[in-house]
Amino acid sequence: MWYRDGIVYQIFPDRFARGRDWRQRAAASLDTPRKGPARALVEDWSTPPTYKRTDDGRIAEWDFYGGTLEGIVEHLDYLESLGVTVLYLNPIFEAASNHRYDTADYLAIDPMLGDEHEFRRLCAECGRHLDHSRRRLQPCRLRLSLLQQVWQLPRAGRGAGE
Numbered sequence: 001m002w003y004r005d006g007i008v009y010q011i012f013p014d015r016f017a018r019g020r021d022w023r024q025r026a027a028a029s030l031d032t033p034r035k036g037p038a039r040a041l042v043e044d045w046s047t048p049p050t051y052k053r054t055d056d057g058r059i060a061e062w063d064f065y066g067g068t069l070e071g072i073v074e075h076l077d078y079l080e081s082l083g084v085t086v087l088y089l090n091p092i093f094e095a096a097s098n099h100r101y102d103t104a105d106y107l108a109i110d111p112m113l114g115d116e117h118e119f120r121r122l123c124a125e126c127g128r129h130l131d132h133s134r135r136r137l138q139p140c141r142l143r144l145s146l147l148q149q150v151w152q153l154p155r156a157g158r159g160a161g162e
Helices: 022-031 069-074 076-081 116-129 134-151
Strands: 008-011 038-041 059-064 086-089
Touching: 022 038, 022 059, 069 076, 069 116, 076 116
Parallel strands: 008 086, 038 059
Antiparallel strands: none
Protein backbone atom coordinates (compact mmCIF):
# COMPACT_ATOMS: atom_id res chain seq x y z
CA MET A 1 0.00 0.00 0.00
CA TRP A 2 1.15 3.54 -0.85
CA TYR A 3 1.17 4.81 2.74
CA ARG A 4 3.54 2.12 4.03
CA ASP A 5 6.35 3.44 1.87
CA GLY A 6 5.26 7.08 1.96
CA ILE A 7 7.18 9.90 3.55
CA VAL A 8 4.65 12.32 5.04
CA TYR A 9 5.35 16.01 5.55
CA GLN A 10 2.83 17.99 7.60
CA ILE A 11 2.37 21.64 6.69
CA PHE A 12 0.92 24.40 8.83
CA PRO A 13 -0.01 26.58 5.82
CA ASP A 14 0.11 29.95 7.59
CA ARG A 15 3.73 29.41 8.63
CA PHE A 16 5.18 27.35 5.76
CA ALA A 17 5.79 29.82 2.91
CA ARG A 18 4.39 33.02 1.47
CA GLY A 19 3.47 33.03 -2.20
CA ARG A 20 4.04 35.98 -4.49
CA ASP A 21 0.67 37.58 -3.71
CA TRP A 22 0.68 36.99 0.05
CA ARG A 23 0.62 40.64 1.08
CA GLN A 24 -2.48 41.47 -1.01
CA ARG A 25 -4.27 38.34 0.28
CA ALA A 26 -3.41 39.16 3.88
CA ALA A 27 -4.47 42.80 3.57
CA ALA A 28 -7.81 41.88 1.98
CA SER A 29 -8.49 39.28 4.65
CA LEU A 30 -7.55 41.58 7.52
CA ASP A 31 -9.80 44.34 6.10
CA THR A 32 -12.82 42.01 5.97
CA PRO A 33 -15.11 42.57 8.98
CA ARG A 34 -15.64 39.42 11.05
CA LYS A 35 -16.97 38.33 14.41
CA GLY A 36 -14.71 36.98 17.11
CA PRO A 37 -11.01 37.55 17.73
CA ALA A 38 -9.12 40.03 15.58
CA ARG A 39 -6.47 38.95 13.08
CA ALA A 40 -3.02 40.56 13.13
CA LEU A 41 -0.37 40.19 10.44
CA VAL A 42 3.16 39.38 11.59
CA GLU A 43 5.64 40.45 8.92
CA ASP A 44 8.83 39.00 10.44
CA TRP A 45 8.98 35.17 10.32
CA SER A 46 11.32 35.11 13.33
CA THR A 47 8.82 36.85 15.60
CA PRO A 48 7.26 34.31 17.97
CA PRO A 49 3.44 34.19 18.03
CA THR A 50 1.67 35.98 20.84
CA TYR A 51 -1.80 35.38 22.18
CA LYS A 52 -3.39 38.60 23.36
CA ARG A 53 -6.19 37.66 25.73
CA THR A 54 -9.37 39.26 27.00
CA ASP A 55 -9.90 39.81 30.73
CA ASP A 56 -11.73 36.48 30.92
CA GLY A 57 -8.86 34.60 29.26
CA ARG A 58 -10.21 34.16 25.73
CA ILE A 59 -7.96 34.91 22.78
CA ALA A 60 -8.57 38.49 21.63
CA GLU A 61 -6.25 38.43 18.61
CA TRP A 62 -4.65 35.72 16.47
CA ASP A 63 -1.29 36.22 14.79
CA PHE A 64 -1.10 35.35 11.09
CA TYR A 65 2.16 35.11 9.15
CA GLY A 66 0.76 35.13 5.61
CA GLY A 67 1.60 31.66 4.32
CA THR A 68 -0.34 30.68 1.18
CA LEU A 69 -1.17 27.70 -0.99
CA GLU A 70 0.96 29.32 -3.70
CA GLY A 71 3.85 29.38 -1.24
CA ILE A 72 3.53 25.61 -0.87
CA VAL A 73 3.51 25.15 -4.65
CA GLU A 74 6.65 27.28 -4.93
CA HIS A 75 8.45 24.92 -2.50
CA LEU A 76 7.45 21.54 -3.96
CA ASP A 77 10.90 21.08 -5.50
CA TYR A 78 12.37 21.35 -2.02
CA LEU A 79 9.89 18.86 -0.57
CA GLU A 80 10.58 16.50 -3.46
CA SER A 81 14.34 16.76 -2.73
CA LEU A 82 13.60 15.56 0.81
CA GLY A 83 11.89 12.46 -0.60
CA VAL A 84 8.40 13.55 0.51
CA THR A 85 5.62 11.56 -1.16
CA VAL A 86 2.59 12.69 0.89
CA LEU A 87 1.59 16.17 2.07
CA TYR A 88 -0.65 16.52 5.10
CA LEU A 89 -2.05 20.05 5.45
CA ASN A 90 -3.52 21.48 8.60
CA PRO A 91 -7.03 22.75 7.81
CA ILE A 92 -7.20 25.36 5.05
CA PHE A 93 -10.80 26.44 5.66
CA GLU A 94 -11.76 29.91 6.78
CA ALA A 95 -11.71 30.21 10.56
CA ALA A 96 -10.98 32.70 13.32
CA SER A 97 -7.72 31.02 14.34
CA ASN A 98 -4.46 30.60 12.47
CA HIS A 99 -4.56 26.81 12.89
CA ARG A 100 -8.08 26.77 11.39
CA TYR A 101 -9.33 23.74 13.32
CA ASP A 102 -12.26 25.92 14.43
CA THR A 103 -13.83 26.40 11.01
CA ALA A 104 -17.55 26.90 10.65
CA ASP A 105 -17.56 26.28 6.88
CA TYR A 106 -15.80 23.30 5.36
CA LEU A 107 -16.70 24.61 1.90
CA ALA A 108 -14.73 27.86 2.07
CA ILE A 109 -10.95 28.00 1.72
CA ASP A 110 -9.56 30.83 3.80
CA PRO A 111 -8.95 33.62 1.27
CA MET A 112 -5.76 34.53 3.12
CA LEU A 113 -4.37 31.16 1.97
CA GLY A 114 -5.77 31.12 -1.54
CA ASP A 115 -8.83 29.97 -3.43
CA GLU A 116 -10.22 26.83 -5.03
CA HIS A 117 -8.21 27.39 -8.22
CA GLU A 118 -4.96 27.55 -6.25
CA PHE A 119 -5.93 24.48 -4.24
CA ARG A 120 -6.56 22.53 -7.45
CA ARG A 121 -3.21 23.73 -8.77
CA LEU A 122 -1.51 22.58 -5.56
CA CYS A 123 -3.10 19.13 -5.92
CA ALA A 124 -2.02 18.88 -9.55
CA GLU A 125 1.53 20.01 -8.81
CA CYS A 126 1.78 17.55 -5.90
CA GLY A 127 0.91 14.81 -8.36
CA ARG A 128 3.79 15.90 -10.58
CA HIS A 129 6.36 16.44 -7.81
CA LEU A 130 5.57 14.03 -5.01
CA ASP A 131 4.03 10.93 -6.59
CA HIS A 132 6.57 8.73 -8.32
CA SER A 133 4.30 5.82 -9.19
CA ARG A 134 0.72 5.44 -10.38
CA ARG A 135 0.05 3.26 -7.37
CA ARG A 136 0.63 6.23 -5.06
CA LEU A 137 -1.28 8.68 -7.24
CA GLN A 138 -4.57 6.77 -7.22
CA PRO A 139 -5.54 7.43 -3.56
CA CYS A 140 -4.77 11.14 -4.07
CA ARG A 141 -7.11 11.28 -7.05
CA LEU A 142 -9.86 9.53 -5.12
CA ARG A 143 -9.63 11.97 -2.22
CA LEU A 144 -9.58 14.97 -4.55
CA SER A 145 -12.67 13.75 -6.38
CA LEU A 146 -14.50 13.26 -3.07
CA LEU A 147 -13.54 16.78 -1.98
CA GLN A 148 -14.73 18.16 -5.32
CA GLN A 149 -18.09 16.46 -4.80
CA VAL A 150 -18.38 18.07 -1.36
CA TRP A 151 -17.62 21.51 -2.82
CA GLN A 152 -20.52 21.11 -5.24
CA LEU A 153 -23.04 20.88 -2.39
CA PRO A 154 -25.10 24.02 -1.77
CA ARG A 155 -23.85 26.16 1.10
CA ALA A 156 -25.82 26.24 4.32
CA GLY A 157 -28.83 28.50 4.03
CA ARG A 158 -28.98 28.35 0.23
CA GLY A 159 -31.47 26.37 -1.74
CA ALA A 160 -30.68 24.50 -4.96
CA GLY A 161 -32.06 27.31 -7.12
CA GLU A 162 -30.40 30.19 -5.29
